[in-house]
Amino acid sequence: MSLTDLKSVPEPVVQTAELIGHLDEVFESGFGRLSSANLQTLASLAASFAGTPLAEPLDAAIAGLGRSEFVDRHFAAIAAARAAAHGAMHDALVAQASVALGRPRAELEALADTPGQAAPPRAAVLLESVRQWLMELAIAGFANLEVGALLPFQATLDAIMAEPALVRHAALLSGFLDELLTVFPAHGKPEVPRLRWADLWTRSMVLSLAPPTPAATREVKGELRVFATDLRQHDHVVSLVAFGALHEAGKPARVVRTQVSAFKVDVLQGDDLAGLLNEVGGKLLEAIAGGQGLKISGMLLHATGDLVWQEARAEVLPAKLKLAEEAAAVLTSPTALRPSARPEDRHPAVVEELVWLPGDGYAAVGKEARELSLGGQPFPLAFERWPSSDDLLAADLAGSKGLVALLRFDGGRWSLQPVMIDKGKPVPRMIGTGLQAVRGKAKGGNLATLKERAGKLLRKKS
Amino acid sequence: MLPRARKVQKVPFVELYAGRLQGVVSSGSDEERVYVSYFEAGTGNFYCSTNNNRPCGGLRGSPCKHLIELINEGVLQYGPARVVAYLGLQQAEPDKVKSGAELVRFIKGGPHKVEAGMVFSRFLTYLQYVSVAPTGVPLPDMAWFVR
Ligand SMILES: [Zn+2]
Numbered sequence: 292m293s294l295t296d297l298k299s300v301p302e303p304v305v306q307t308a309e310l311i312g313h314l315d316e317v318f319e320s321g322f323g324r325l326s327s328a329n330l331q332t333l334a335s336l337a338a339s340f341a342g343t344p345l346a347e348p349l350d351a352a353i354a355g356l357g358r359s360e361f362v363d364r365h366f367a368a369i370a371a372a373r374a375a376a377h378g379a380m381h382d383a384l385v386a387q388a389s390v391a392l393g394r395p396r397a398e399l400e401a402l403a404d405t406p407g408q409a410a411p412p413r414a415a416v417l418l419e420s421v422r423q424w425l426m427e428l429a430i431a432g433f434a435n436l437e438v439g440a441l442l443p444f445q446a447t448l449d450a451i452m453a454e455p456a457l458v459r460h461a462a463l464l465s466g467f468l469d470e471l472l473t474v475f476p477a478h479g480k481p482e483v484p485r486l487r488w489a490d491l492w493t494r495s496m497v498l499s500l501a502p503p504t505p506a507a508t509r510e511v512k513g514e515l516r517v518f519a520t521d522l523r524q525h526d527h528v529v530s531l532v533a534f535g536a537l538h539e540a541g542k543p544a545r546v547v548r549t550q551v552s553a554f555k556v557d558v559l560q561g562d563d564l565a566g567l568l569n570e571v572g573g574k575l576l577e578a579i580a581g582g583q584g585l586k587i588s589g590m591l592l593h594a595t596g597d598l599v600w601q602e603a604r605a606e607v608l609p610a611k612l613k614l615a616e617e618a619a620a621v622l623t624s625p626t627a628l629r630p631s632a633r634p635e636d637r638h639p640a641v642v643e644e645l646v647w648l649p650g651d652g653y654a655a656v657g658k659e660a661r662e663l664s665l666g667g668q669p670f671p672l673a674f675e676r677w678p679s680s681d682d683l684l685a686a687d688l689a690g691s692k693g694l695v696a697l698l699r700f701d702g703g704r705w706s707l708q709p710v711m712i713d714k715g716k717p718v719p720r721m722i723g724t725g726l727q728a729v730r731g732k733a734k735g736g737n738l739a740t741l742k743e744r745a746g747k748l749l750r751k752k753s
Numbered sequence: 754m755l756p757r758a759r760k761v762q763k764v765p766f767v768e769l770y771a772g773r774l775q776g777v778v779s780s781g782s783d784e785e786r787v788y789v790s791y792f793e794a795g796t797g798n799f800y801c802s803t804n805n806n807r808p809c810g811g812l813r814g815s816p817c818k819h820l821i822e823l824i825n826e827g828v829l830q831y832g833p834a835r836v837v838a839y840l841g842l843q844q845a846e847p848d849k850v851k852s853g854a855e856l857v858r859f860i861k862g863g864p865h866k867v868e869a870g871m872v873f874s875r876f877l878t879y880l881q882y883v884s885v886a887p888t889g890v891p892l893p894d895m896a897w898f899v900r
Contacts, residue, residue, distance in 0.1 A: 438771055449878055452885050461885070463894040476772050476794070487897070494894050523895040527882055530895040552895065553887035556879055558761055558830065571887035593891060600889030632893060641896045676899050737761045738883070744765055745880035 294646070294698070295668045296391040297705040304380050304639075308703065310339060311376055314369075315489040321432025322356055322366075330357060336372055345372055361430055363422045369429075370496035373489070374635070381637035384700050388644045392698075397631040399594040400509075407505025410456040414502040417457065420447045421464065421499040425492055428471075433483045438476040444468060452554070460498055462552065466525035467491040490640065497635060508591035508599070513539035514608065515547065515585045515598070517578060518618035519645070519695040519710040520723045522564075522678050526557040529564050531723055533575060534630070534645060534695075534710070536621040537598070544621050545628035546645060549598040551575060558737055565726040566738045573730070574605045580727035582718040584608040596630035615713035618695045622647035643708075644698040650691060650713070660685030663707060673699050673708035682722045687712040691720075764826040766876045769839045774827045777804075777876045778819040788819040789869040789876075794840045797862030804873045812864055816857055824853035 313332040320329070333353045340346050349372050352365035389396040424444045431440060448468060452461045470488070474481050517535035524530060530552040537547045551572030559567060569576060578585045586606040591599040621627045622645055632641045654664040660677070662669045676699075677685055688694070688709065695711040712720040765787075767776035775791035778801075788809055790801040801809035801819050811817030816824075828836050833850035842859040850856060 442771055445878060449881060452881060455886070458888050458890060459892055459894065462892045463897075465882075466894075466898050472770065491897060494897070498894070523898050525898040528892075528895065528898070530892055530898075532895075548891070549889070550891050550895075551887065551889050552892050554882045554885040556882050558759060559883070561758055567887065571889055595891070597891035599891070602889075636893045641893055643896070740761050741765065741880060741883045745884045748877060749880055749884055 293391055294665055294670055294705075294707075297387065297670075297698075300703065300705075301383050301387055304383050305703075307376050307380050310336060311373060311489075312486070314373060315485045318429060318489045318492065319433050319483055319485050321430055321435055322361070323359075323430040323432065325357065333357075336369075339376070340372055343375075345375060361426060363419075363426050366422070366426050366429055366496060367500055370493045370500075373493045374497050374638070377490075377493075377639060378634060378637040380639050381632070381642060384639055384642055385644070388642070388698055388705075392644065392646060394625045397596070397629040399631055399633070400592075400596065400628065402507040402509055402594045404507050405505065405509075408456075409504065410502035411454070414454060414456050417447060417451050417454065418460070418499040418502060421451070421460065421495065425496050425499070428492060433485065433488050434481065436471060436475050438472070441468065441471050441475060456503060459503070460495075461554070462528045462530075463491070463495055463498065465527040465554075467495060469526045490638070494638075506593055508593055510589050511537065511539060511592045511598070512588045513537055513586075515549075515578075515587050515605075516612055516614065516617050517575070517585070518614045518719070518721075519697075520579060520721045521697070521708075521710050522680070522722050524555075524564075527554055529553055529555055529559075529567055531568055531572065531575075531726075533579065533723070536617050536627075537592075543624070543627060545596070546621055546630060547592065547596050547598045548630040549575070549600045551600050556741065559741070562729040563736055563738045565730045566736070568726065569730045572600055572602065574602055574607050575600060576723060576727045576730070578607050579721070579723045580718070580725070581607070582611050582614055584610065584612055595633055596628060611717050614711070614719050615693050618711065619647045619649065619693065622695065639700045642698070642700050646696050646698050646707070648694050648696060648707075650693045653694070655688035655691075658685070660688060663688070671704060671706040673697075673701060673706040676708045678722045680722050680725070682725045683709070683712065683720050687714060687720045690714075759826055759829040764822055766879050767823060767826045767830055768875065768879070769827070769831060769835065770875060773872075774824065774836060774840060775872045775875070776823050776826070777873065778822050789872045790817075790819045790823045791867065791872060792816075792820070792824065792840060792860060793862065793865070796865070797840070797860040798865035799860065799862060800864055800866055802866070802869045804869050806869050808866075814863060816860070821854050821857065824856055826853070828853035828856070 317329045337349045337353050340349050348368040352368035355365045385396050451457045515535045515537050517533045519534040521532045532550045534548050536544045538544050553567035590601050590604045656662050656664050660672050661674050662671050691712045692715045693713040694709050696707040696709045699706050764778050772794045773791045778788045780786035789804050792799045801812050801817050809817050833847040837845045837847045845859045
């Protein structure tokens, strides 16, 4: 295995990124006033999809937008094309990483369709409102947004939050709206994170094209051994992602990913996160803090290797595990199944290839932890992803005995994000190990105060 | 991450929104009563009333104690630089600001009534977030939100 082979980026990835970069200029200035350069960009986008199922709707969309026909199917076609271009980049990058790591790429598990509950009719109406709002953003252009055009969406978002079938939409859209409102109203010329907002716009549009349908899953029974974690959050959602080895009877161990998330407000952070996540994943936090396994029975596993976390179907096991050994074994096995992404979710930003680096394979460089030395060769660390938590510090790298990292592609280059560092102690260093201990401290804190207010006021309102 | 953690006991809600620093301040004396207060960006206008639209008795041409508490907590929550920029307080020097109260002298407007309901409904929206059930389903889009 040689991560250092990842110094160059495949040529098609570079070209696609360039095409998307030009498309995003249109998002910044707005589809409402297309310049001749914009029209040329849209034409080359269409040309790159010639002969694919997207060619026809895309041609129609570009012709229509050129005539100022602002209808949502045109914007849906643009979103689908942009997402497909990122999907192709994702696949090329995963293929490159798989060669460098000397292992087959992770595949979706073949699962029979499971009957499940369809989204209620109300969901379709709400998603239509989302598409309408997204269309207005794109017509105006990110650089020209006015706060008056952003605020009415809050009412739609409130209704989406109240609809459990749209939880994914709520998490994404609340984060997107937060960011827009942080910049607007702006004095002077606002600095627009073009690529990022076009990504969030595209994700939102693709997710809102049709009400969500139940995904195929299977019930699993066995033992989960969590060996790495990552924390993701914006002002209104916090999410703890846990990666672990799943041992099922009669099957080789595989890697799964599970995620517990809670809605929140900006003022809730630090210790309050423990209180928020405890409600949905208390046993997961307990197992992470103690370096213990979890007996699970009847939890649902998606084809992507995502385990739907259900507290009632988990039981913390008493034995302390050797998690570094566990991670090393399952991550270096060429045949162990690993998590992946659904085709419609594929994007360079969701590439997170789990790798195990043994202690003699790397060395820490400098205090700032901007890079690792891999056999004398520098390799970038995703330093902007270090969590602001004492559970996992850049200083833990020095003298460590091995680590688990997510191999990521961000800002046009590969980097490693350490998500577990083995210091030779029973419980490895990873984010979330400290959360269980502060669960009790949350009492009387901000979370308790706001919950109490909510209990009184929201009951009064309804 | 916020510049500094703040406690929500006295000021349960503060936000920079729709061109205002606005929020809800608990009454010192009455547990059940809250004041709704705001400073407007640009004009520097401000107001304080109960959530039933009764004007605050402390508001006599200059900001009352609730408004001072509001801006203090606003600066704790967002940091002086963001509050100064948002309110457009050109004369203020954010690096030297230790508490929000020091910013009051740069606010040039006067009392100007807005419906308390507008701000109060934002507070209810805010509280709605802590009332939504947490979830164990995969949320792949959270990959974009890293801090
Ligand atoms: Zn007052």
